[in-house]
Amino acid sequence: MIKNITRSYTKTFLWVMTLGLSIASLQSHAQMSIEITGVGQSLYPIAVMRFKDENKLPTSVTEIIRQDLARSGYFKNTENGNASESDEGTPNYKSWSARGADALAVGSVMQTGPSQFEIHYKLFDIRKSESLGGLDINTSADNLRAAGHKIADDIIFKLLGERGIFSTRLSYVIKEGKRYRLVISDADGQNIRNAMSSGEPIISSSWSPDGKKVAYVSFEDRKPVIYVHELATGRRISLSNQKGNNSAPAWSPDGKKLAVSLSKDGNTQIYGINADGSGLHRLTRGRTIDTEPQYSADGRYIYFTSDRGGNPQIYRIGAEGEQVEGAKRITFKQGFVTSPRISPDGKYLAYIANIGGAFRLYILNLATGDSQALTDGTSDESPSFAANGRYVLYSTKVGGKRVLAAVSVDGNSKQVLSIPGSDVRQPSWGPFMD
Template sequence: MLRVAKKYFSSVVSASLAVLSMASLSSSALAQMNIEITGVGQSLYPIAVMRFKDESKLPTSVTDIIRQDLARSGYFKNTENGNASESDEGTPNYKSWVARGADALTVGSVVQTSAGQFEIRYKLFDIRKSESLGGLNINSSADNLRAAAHKIADDIILKLLGERGIFSTRLSYVIKEGKRYRLVISDADGQNIRNAMNSGEPIISPSWSPDGKKVAYVSFEDRKPVIYVHELATGRRIALSNQKGNNSAPAWSPDGKKLAISLSKDGNTQIYSINADGTGLQRLTRGYTIDTEPQYSADGRYIYFTSDRGGNPQIYRMSAEGEQVDGAKRITFKQGFVTSPRISPDGKYLAYIANIGGAFRLYILNLATGDSQALTDGTSDESPSFAANGRYVLYSTKVGGKRVLAAVSVDGNSKQILSIPGSDVRQPSWGPFMD
């Protein structure tokens, strides 16, 4: 078992060196993501999202996107699925909506302000309390209607559930088609796909900066692995680390000033920190085994990482200043083979991949209690990534022999599969809130 574990762990480290060539971010006519909801929450909030008045003026249905967002959240059940509209002026008949089984009502309208420009108006009502919860007026071009709809869905989540919605965040993931790989950026629902890079080499491990404006990655374009930081808006990039040997596994600090990386410049792979401009390289671990996959804690005080220093891979934690400060503490104990640590934005949970009898499965660990549970029954899970609100984990898995993306709520109740017909989809990373 130890020999198998060592072999697999070495392949994980080697895979983290496979990379890409980055092109400037541009829109592209790409195959659209299919989404299949395979599980829902146990108690769904009944909401009526009425068809927005005069929506036929739009090239994209705002109503449908809002309904789809709320359904995917795992918290809502839409009680109105047809084309009926309701006025967004005045007060609704609360008693009538109570009788129709709705606890909340969303109404809206569309006004064309000029060629290709629209004002999207929406209002939200709490039916049980018989009160208005306000709304939004959003000016949008025809090209940004999806963003307007996601913003409305986020506002509904905030007003009804008291937490920030994640529909306006973005995803990055890799599409494999034949022998070509593409790193793409999309909306949180997998739609509105835009190319970020194309390569004949495998692409893995993109990492979002905390402000959502940059992506760090590793490129083999010069026949050796080099870590780059790429500014999405301008296409500008810098070589963050081009040390001797392997440069891999970049992960941003919460303040965006540093990255933790894995380097083999002094022999075996170890953890280092480096400033976001490529200066200030500092070695953080000094073991004789493999230390890799660093991830900063939510408060930036610690770094979690994967190490086989105990025999098989497990997750450890050390000071962000290095293990010389107070050593490295082992965090995972309940499974014999653990990789891919990811910390939730609130710092409460650790997601990871465990090998259970040859099946690689997504787990979540409550860092306060030490309790862990499997979030899936998969056999090929990899690359977990938390949503910005910490409520969901995005990961890659296999369905029908093809790699797809999947998302699961941290309680395991709400699940969905995101796939592109004819393509393998892998290496997801969920972007931060965009202010």
């Protein structure tokens, strides 16, 4: 589909609207598998010991922690067996140092009810011979994965000084038979839950900054309409159902408004709208097509795709509109560029570039103007930054199938998240959850 795009403005817009609509079915029992390729130049050696009495749990918290740390691209686990270590007292630092560990994580499990558990975890810095504290987590059997992710996040923060993203969530769209589903999963692709199901396509999901809502485009009325969906209750509102196409919702950093693409006045342009559907106003004044808006991290600007200069490129305007602060072109090094995404720290722009018919994920340093390809793919789509800005999630093809993939912003660590026999598309990485 993508390779048949011409320079026609109309076909460019149709590409944006239909990106990711051909999605194969997902088996209801299937789980996402993860393949990690490439790591950083040096890995932090850590011993994550089997938690004492973990056999009482229906799900292994230890394995969740180990898998999270391996996926981060920063850690090497030096203990992979079933041996446990007491979480009481002080470990033998010299012994653990001799075994090649720079850090040690230990824990224990206590059952407090029919399906209730108390998990104790402690972390030690072997090199400095000191305790780094730990966590006591009361959890139900249904939330054991969340407990493991929380512990892995704590390890990341205490050893690397940055916030972990294992407790964040993903959204993506799958097709099952003749029905489409917008699903929510953990950051590792597991624990899949339905958010929305329809007999018509669902595309372009976008997380609210607090992680409680998702905006998306649904074709259930046989035309693209933008909805805002409250995940906890299932309640939703029709945000924009204007004449023509309603597409590409993107939240402002404060969650009070969204930028959207509408064709109600003829050619597709960027509009602003309040999160309750009120206050619609036009932001761009191009004569061609302006689409795929994204707010800057500080909310001062809106980045978007436009072919006002010929082929699609990324431009920027002030958040109050093009009449207040005119459009500035941002990308120059590739001839066909779409899908802008801004990193949470505002330093990087991820985008998709057409290089000789191959659609490939790139990253641009907004301060220096330097850009680099993060993949060698030919059909990358839908980039989305992790909440800590360290990784970019996207859709690509492996073996003819659509899969989700993630790559570190330096390009060194890559992983593929796939469901056997299924195609998955339109991913979006959710924010930190307080």
